[in-house]
Amino acid sequence: xxxxxxxxxxxxxxxxxxxxxxxxxxxxxxxxxxxxxxxxxxxxxxxxxxxxxxxxxxxxxxxxxxxxxxxxxxxxxxxxxxxxxxxxxxxxxxxxxxxxxxxxxxxxxxxxxxxxxxxxxxxxxxxxxxxxxxxxxxxxxxxxxxxxxxxxxxxxxxxxxxxxxxxxxxxxxxxxxxxxxxxxxxxxxxxxxxxxxxxxxxxxxxxxxxxxxxxxxxxxxxxxxxxxxxxxxxxxxxxxxxxxxxxxxxxxxx
Numbered sequence: 165x166x167x168x169x170x171x172x173x174x175x176x177x178x179x180x181x182x183x184x185x186x187x188x189x190x191x192x193x194x195x196x197x198x199x200x201x202x203x204x205x206x207x208x209x210x211x212x213x214x215x216x217x218x219x220x221x222x223x224x225x226x227x228x229x230x231x232x233x234x235x236x237x238x239x240x241x242x243x244x245x246x247x248x249x250x251x252x253x254x255x256x257x258x259x260x261x262x263x264x265x266x267x268x269x270x271x272x273x274x275x276x277x278x279x280x281x282x283x284x285x286x287x288x289x290x291x292x293x294x295x296x297x298x299x300x301x302x303x304x305x306x307x308x309x310x311x312x313x314x315x316x317x318x319x320x321x322x323x324x325x326x327x328x329x330x331x332x333x334x335x336x337x338x339x340x341x342x343x344x345x346x347x348x349x350x351x352x353x354x355x356x357x358x359x360x361x362x363x364x365x366x367x368x369x370x371x372x373x374x375x376x377x378x379x380x381x382x383x384x385x386x387x388x389x390x391x392x393x394x395x396x397x398x399x400x401x402x403x404x405x406x407x408x409x410x411x412x413x414x415x416x417x418x
Contacts, residue, residue, distance in 0.1 A: 167403035172396075175403035181395075188395045192388040199384035206377035213374065226311050235285035239316055239348040245366050246314045248350070252281040254289070254303035257341060260328045266293040266361055274360055275332060276303040277341045278310065278350070286341050288317075288332060288349035292360025297328070301359050312350040315366045 167175075175181060229250035233243060254276050261273035274291040289310065294300045321331025324340060338345045351363050 167400055167407060171403040171407060172399050175406060176399045178402065181399055181402055184398060185395055188391040192391040195384045195388035195391065199381040199388070202377050202381035202384060206374045206381060209374035209377060229280065229287070230282045233314065233346060233348060235280075235283050235344040235346050237347065239314070239346075241316070243314050243348065244316055247311075247353075247365075248314055249309060249311045250278075250280050250282070250287065250350075251307065251309040252279045252287075253307055254278055254305065255286070255341070256302075258300075258303055258327070259324070260297045260300060261290075261332060262297075262328050262330055264293060266363070269295065271295045272297050272300065273332075273363075274300045274303075274357070275329070275349075277337075280346075281307070283344070285344040285346055286337075287346045288334065288337055288341075290315075290332065290349060290351050290363060291357045292352060292362050294360055299359055301357070304357075308355070310350065310352060311354045312352040313365045314348045315351050317347060317349060 176185075224247045226247045226249040229248045232246055232248050233239065255278070258274060258276040261275050264271055264273045271293050272295075273293055276289050276291055278287045278289045279285075280287050289312070291303060317334040318331045320333045320335055321329060323329070323336065329336070332349050334345060334347050334349065351366055353362065353365075356362065
Protein backbone atom coordinates (compact mmCIF):
# COMPACT_ATOMS: atom_id res chain seq x y z
CA UNK A 165 0.00 0.00 0.00
CA UNK A 166 1.33 3.39 -0.99
CA UNK A 167 1.38 5.76 2.00
CA UNK A 168 -0.41 9.08 1.67
CA UNK A 169 1.40 12.41 1.70
CA UNK A 170 -0.03 13.09 5.16
CA UNK A 171 1.40 9.80 6.43
CA UNK A 172 4.79 10.60 4.92
CA UNK A 173 4.88 14.03 6.54
CA UNK A 174 4.06 12.48 9.91
CA UNK A 175 6.85 9.95 9.46
CA UNK A 176 9.28 12.70 8.36
CA UNK A 177 8.87 14.41 11.73
CA UNK A 178 9.99 11.38 13.67
CA UNK A 179 13.34 11.75 15.50
CA UNK A 180 14.96 8.98 13.44
CA UNK A 181 13.96 10.57 10.12
CA UNK A 182 15.08 14.01 11.29
CA UNK A 183 18.49 12.62 12.23
CA UNK A 184 18.74 10.88 8.85
CA UNK A 185 17.76 14.14 7.16
CA UNK A 186 20.59 16.00 8.88
CA UNK A 187 23.08 13.30 7.90
CA UNK A 188 21.99 13.24 4.25
CA UNK A 189 21.78 17.03 3.98
CA UNK A 190 25.35 17.21 5.25
CA UNK A 191 26.37 14.60 2.69
CA UNK A 192 24.53 16.52 -0.02
CA UNK A 193 26.34 19.73 0.94
CA UNK A 194 29.66 17.92 0.63
CA UNK A 195 28.67 16.55 -2.78
CA UNK A 196 27.59 20.04 -3.91
CA UNK A 197 30.92 21.53 -2.80
CA UNK A 198 32.83 18.80 -4.61
CA UNK A 199 30.80 19.56 -7.73
CA UNK A 200 31.71 23.24 -7.50
CA UNK A 201 35.37 22.31 -7.07
CA UNK A 202 35.25 20.13 -10.18
CA UNK A 203 33.53 22.94 -12.10
CA UNK A 204 36.33 25.32 -11.11
CA UNK A 205 38.84 22.73 -12.29
CA UNK A 206 36.97 22.37 -15.57
CA UNK A 207 37.11 26.12 -16.20
CA UNK A 208 40.77 26.40 -15.21
CA UNK A 209 41.86 23.49 -17.36
CA UNK A 210 39.74 24.67 -20.28
CA UNK A 211 41.26 28.14 -20.12
CA UNK A 212 44.77 26.72 -19.90
CA UNK A 213 44.10 24.49 -22.90
CA UNK A 214 42.72 27.41 -24.90
CA UNK A 215 45.77 29.54 -24.07
CA UNK A 216 48.13 26.73 -25.05
CA UNK A 217 46.26 26.25 -28.32
CA UNK A 218 46.43 29.98 -29.06
CA UNK A 219 50.16 30.07 -28.33
CA UNK A 220 50.72 27.05 -30.54
CA UNK A 221 48.75 28.66 -33.37
CA UNK A 222 50.66 31.93 -33.02
CA UNK A 223 54.01 30.13 -33.13
CA UNK A 224 53.12 27.97 -36.13
CA UNK A 225 54.89 28.74 -39.42
CA UNK A 226 52.92 31.08 -41.66
CA UNK A 227 51.11 29.37 -44.54
CA UNK A 228 50.31 31.02 -47.85
CA UNK A 229 46.87 32.65 -47.67
CA UNK A 230 45.80 31.05 -50.96
CA UNK A 231 46.38 27.61 -49.42
CA UNK A 232 44.21 28.44 -46.40
CA UNK A 233 41.27 30.57 -47.55
CA UNK A 234 39.75 31.42 -50.91
CA UNK A 235 37.97 34.71 -51.56
CA UNK A 236 34.21 34.78 -50.94
CA UNK A 237 34.19 31.42 -49.15
CA UNK A 238 32.89 30.74 -45.66
CA UNK A 239 35.36 31.46 -42.88
CA UNK A 240 35.16 28.58 -40.42
CA UNK A 241 36.06 28.69 -36.73
CA UNK A 242 39.07 26.40 -37.16
CA UNK A 243 40.75 29.13 -39.24
CA UNK A 244 40.69 31.72 -36.43
CA UNK A 245 44.27 32.73 -35.52
CA UNK A 246 45.66 30.85 -38.51
CA UNK A 247 49.13 32.21 -39.24
CA UNK A 248 49.34 33.24 -42.91
CA UNK A 249 51.40 35.27 -45.32
CA UNK A 250 50.42 37.03 -48.52
CA UNK A 251 51.67 39.68 -50.91
CA UNK A 252 50.04 42.53 -52.79
CA UNK A 253 49.37 46.25 -52.39
CA UNK A 254 47.49 48.45 -49.95
CA UNK A 255 44.77 50.57 -51.51
CA UNK A 256 44.07 54.15 -50.53
CA UNK A 257 40.72 53.99 -48.71
CA UNK A 258 42.03 53.42 -45.19
CA UNK A 259 39.47 53.47 -42.36
CA UNK A 260 39.70 54.29 -38.67
CA UNK A 261 37.94 51.81 -36.36
CA UNK A 262 36.92 53.72 -33.26
CA UNK A 263 36.37 52.54 -29.70
CA UNK A 264 39.23 50.05 -29.50
CA UNK A 265 41.36 49.42 -26.43
CA UNK A 266 44.92 48.25 -26.08
CA UNK A 267 46.27 47.40 -22.59
CA UNK A 268 43.33 49.28 -21.12
CA UNK A 269 43.99 52.45 -23.12
CA UNK A 270 41.30 53.78 -25.49
CA UNK A 271 42.25 54.32 -29.09
CA UNK A 272 41.59 53.35 -32.70
CA UNK A 273 42.60 50.72 -35.23
CA UNK A 274 43.98 51.42 -38.68
CA UNK A 275 42.01 49.25 -41.14
CA UNK A 276 43.16 49.19 -44.74
CA UNK A 277 42.10 47.33 -47.91
CA UNK A 278 44.82 45.07 -49.28
CA UNK A 279 44.64 43.77 -52.84
CA UNK A 280 46.07 40.24 -52.80
CA UNK A 281 48.30 39.69 -55.81
CA UNK A 282 47.53 35.99 -56.31
CA UNK A 283 43.73 36.36 -56.34
CA UNK A 284 42.98 40.03 -56.98
CA UNK A 285 40.60 39.96 -53.99
CA UNK A 286 40.46 42.54 -51.21
CA UNK A 287 41.59 41.51 -47.74
CA UNK A 288 40.83 43.81 -44.80
CA UNK A 289 44.02 44.31 -42.78
CA UNK A 290 44.25 45.71 -39.27
CA UNK A 291 47.60 47.48 -39.48
CA UNK A 292 47.73 48.22 -35.74
CA UNK A 293 46.47 50.37 -32.88
CA UNK A 294 47.01 54.07 -32.15
CA UNK A 295 45.83 56.43 -29.40
CA UNK A 296 43.92 58.57 -31.91
CA UNK A 297 43.17 58.93 -35.60
CA UNK A 298 45.73 61.74 -35.80
CA UNK A 299 48.46 59.22 -34.94
CA UNK A 300 47.64 56.93 -37.89
CA UNK A 301 49.88 57.30 -40.93
CA UNK A 302 48.81 56.22 -44.43
CA UNK A 303 49.43 52.63 -45.43
CA UNK A 304 52.69 51.97 -47.29
CA UNK A 305 52.64 52.02 -51.08
CA UNK A 306 54.01 49.52 -53.55
CA UNK A 307 54.27 45.74 -53.43
CA UNK A 308 54.59 44.40 -49.90
CA UNK A 309 54.52 40.99 -48.22
CA UNK A 310 52.39 40.70 -45.10
CA UNK A 311 52.36 38.18 -42.28
CA UNK A 312 49.61 37.96 -39.73
CA UNK A 313 46.71 36.05 -38.22
CA UNK A 314 43.26 35.52 -39.66
CA UNK A 315 40.29 36.63 -37.60
CA UNK A 316 36.54 36.24 -38.06
CA UNK A 317 34.70 39.33 -39.25
CA UNK A 318 32.59 41.24 -36.75
CA UNK A 319 28.87 41.85 -36.90
CA UNK A 320 27.54 44.74 -38.94
CA UNK A 321 27.96 48.00 -37.04
CA UNK A 322 26.55 51.49 -37.45
CA UNK A 323 28.07 51.93 -40.89
CA UNK A 324 30.58 54.55 -42.04
CA UNK A 325 30.95 58.11 -40.89
CA UNK A 326 33.39 59.52 -43.40
CA UNK A 327 36.58 57.51 -42.87
CA UNK A 328 35.55 56.03 -39.52
CA UNK A 329 33.60 52.93 -38.58
CA UNK A 330 32.84 51.03 -35.40
CA UNK A 331 33.08 47.48 -36.76
CA UNK A 332 35.34 45.33 -38.90
CA UNK A 333 32.53 43.78 -40.87
CA UNK A 334 33.29 42.22 -44.28
CA UNK A 335 29.57 42.48 -45.06
CA UNK A 336 29.85 46.27 -44.76
CA UNK A 337 33.32 46.63 -46.22
CA UNK A 338 32.43 44.92 -49.50
CA UNK A 339 29.89 47.69 -50.15
CA UNK A 340 32.66 50.27 -49.77
CA UNK A 341 35.70 48.54 -51.16
CA UNK A 342 34.04 46.31 -53.73
CA UNK A 343 34.83 42.68 -54.43
CA UNK A 344 35.81 40.02 -54.69
CA UNK A 345 36.67 40.05 -51.02
CA UNK A 346 37.67 37.75 -48.16
CA UNK A 347 35.20 36.87 -45.42
CA UNK A 348 37.90 37.28 -42.76
CA UNK A 349 40.35 40.02 -41.90
CA UNK A 350 44.06 39.93 -41.14
CA UNK A 351 45.61 41.07 -37.86
CA UNK A 352 49.02 42.25 -39.07
CA UNK A 353 52.17 40.85 -37.48
CA UNK A 354 54.80 42.11 -39.93
CA UNK A 355 56.10 44.38 -41.29
CA UNK A 356 55.96 46.88 -38.46
CA UNK A 357 53.82 49.90 -39.31
CA UNK A 358 55.18 53.36 -38.48
CA UNK A 359 53.55 54.88 -35.40
CA UNK A 360 51.27 51.91 -34.75
CA UNK A 361 51.23 49.33 -31.98
CA UNK A 362 50.91 45.82 -33.36
CA UNK A 363 48.12 43.73 -31.92
CA UNK A 364 48.65 40.30 -30.35
CA UNK A 365 47.48 37.16 -32.09
CA UNK A 366 43.71 36.71 -31.72
CA UNK A 367 42.50 33.94 -29.44
CA UNK A 368 40.96 30.88 -30.96
CA UNK A 369 37.28 30.15 -30.48
CA UNK A 370 37.08 27.70 -27.60
CA UNK A 371 34.52 26.37 -25.17
CA UNK A 372 36.97 27.27 -22.38
CA UNK A 373 36.00 24.24 -20.35
CA UNK A 374 37.35 20.77 -19.71
CA UNK A 375 34.47 18.39 -20.38
CA UNK A 376 35.83 15.54 -18.28
CA UNK A 377 35.93 17.66 -15.12
CA UNK A 378 32.51 19.06 -15.97
CA UNK A 379 31.24 15.48 -16.08
CA UNK A 380 32.71 14.87 -12.63
CA UNK A 381 30.93 17.99 -11.35
CA UNK A 382 27.61 16.76 -12.69
CA UNK A 383 28.17 13.38 -11.04
CA UNK A 384 28.73 14.97 -7.62
CA UNK A 385 25.59 17.07 -7.98
CA UNK A 386 23.60 13.99 -8.96
CA UNK A 387 24.88 12.27 -5.83
CA UNK A 388 23.54 15.21 -3.81
CA UNK A 389 20.11 14.86 -5.42
CA UNK A 390 20.25 11.12 -4.79
CA UNK A 391 20.85 11.77 -1.08
CA UNK A 392 17.65 13.85 -0.90
CA UNK A 393 15.72 11.23 -2.89
CA UNK A 394 17.05 8.50 -0.62
CA UNK A 395 15.77 10.30 2.48
CA UNK A 396 12.32 10.73 0.93
CA UNK A 397 12.31 7.02 0.05
CA UNK A 398 13.20 6.18 3.62
CA UNK A 399 10.34 8.42 4.82
CA UNK A 400 7.95 6.47 2.60
CA UNK A 401 9.23 3.17 3.98
CA UNK A 402 8.82 4.46 7.53
CA UNK A 403 5.25 5.59 6.82
CA UNK A 404 4.44 2.23 5.24
CA UNK A 405 5.84 0.34 8.25
CA UNK A 406 3.80 2.49 10.61
CA UNK A 407 0.65 1.80 8.64
CA UNK A 408 1.32 -1.94 8.75
CA UNK A 409 1.95 -1.87 12.49
CA UNK A 410 -1.24 0.07 13.07
CA UNK A 411 -3.17 -2.41 10.90
CA UNK A 412 -2.07 -5.46 12.93
CA UNK A 413 -2.19 -3.83 16.35
CA UNK A 414 -4.83 -5.43 18.68
CA UNK A 415 -7.91 -3.42 19.53
CA UNK A 416 -7.63 -1.74 22.94
CA UNK A 417 -9.54 -3.51 25.70
CA UNK A 418 -12.46 -1.40 26.96
